[in-house]
Amino acid sequence: MGKTYTMVGGCNLIGFIALPAGASVGAIGLVTVGLGAIKKARFRRYREEVILRDYQSGIPLPQRIQRQLKAKYFG
Structure with missing residues (x-):
């Protein structure tokens, strides 16, 4: 985008x-x-990789990302 x-x-x-x-x-x-x-x-890609790595190690996603997630992404 x-x-x-x-x-x-x-x-x-x-x-x-x-x-x-x-x-x-x-x-x-x-x-x-x-x-x-x-x-x-x-x-950018680097920030995405850091967030995913943190999530896999047990750190919750930031609020700004949690707000953007929709149920249709998981179905």
């Missing part, structure tokens, strides 16, 4: 630079690049 936001934002920024479309396209590009970077930093 973070990669998609970053790519879309990058395309908007390139379009803003290449075409005189106005500042709104550039602002949208900056926002989407920022969101993509935040998502990529928050949901």
